[in-house]
Amino acid sequence: HYVIDLSLQYQNNNFFALDWSRNSYKIIEEANKRFSINIEPVHFDMFKPFEQNFKIRNSTSVYTIGSLEQLGSSYKNILSWFLKNNFDCIMNIEPIYEFYDLNDPFDSVAAEYIKKRNWLKGYYGSLLNLEKTGDIEILERLRLFGSLYHETYNFIIWRKV
Numbered sequence: 001h002y003v004i005d006l007s008l009q010y011q012n013n014n015f016f017a018l019d020w021s022r023n024s025y026k027i028i029e030e031a032n033k034r035f036s037i038n039i040e041p042v043h044f045d046m047f048k049p050f051e052q053n054f055k056i057r058n059s060t061s062v063y064t065i066g067s068l069e070q071l072g073s074s075y076k077n078i079l080s081w082f083l084k085n086n087f088d089c090i091m092n093i094e095p096i097y098e099f100y101d102l103n104d105p106f107d108s109v110a111a112e113y114i115k116k117r118n119w120l121k122g123y124y125g126s127l128l129n130l131e132k133t134g135d136i137e138i139l140e141r142l143r144l145f146g147s148l149y150h151e152t153y154n155f156i157i158w159r160k161v
Helices: 001-011 023-034 075-082 103-118 124-131
Strands: 015-019 038-041 062-065 092-096 136-145 153-161
Touching: 001 015, 001 023, 001 062, 001 136, 023 092, 038 153, 092 136, 103 153, 124 153
Parallel strands: 015 038, 062 092
Antiparallel strands: 092 153, 136 153
């Protein structure tokens, strides 16, 4: 629904919805009909991004929402793919383990929840290391809000230098 909203707001831009679920393809097709928009659905496996048949166009940005979380500590392939392509910027809205203060009781429980679910862990640390070496620039990082169990809406915007 995020890409649908963006395409309604910015109708002169091209939008692609990449997902490993084939069901999302059907949702995008229905949205295209219902709202007279033109989002291209793409079946995409984030564990094997270099094996996908998806060509990046110039002036392209990536926007992830709650999708990287499913990679756990196996995010390195998609991060390498982000770095290999010439994206204008990468915007991630994801639960970020490293944003938690493990001395805070609430944060400690939330961090344990992420570990138990095997969700994204280490990605932000990798971005910080890439920023230190001058490979990327982190433009924004915000700890926003979440749910009863953890903060799902942490925000990072970054780009290759």
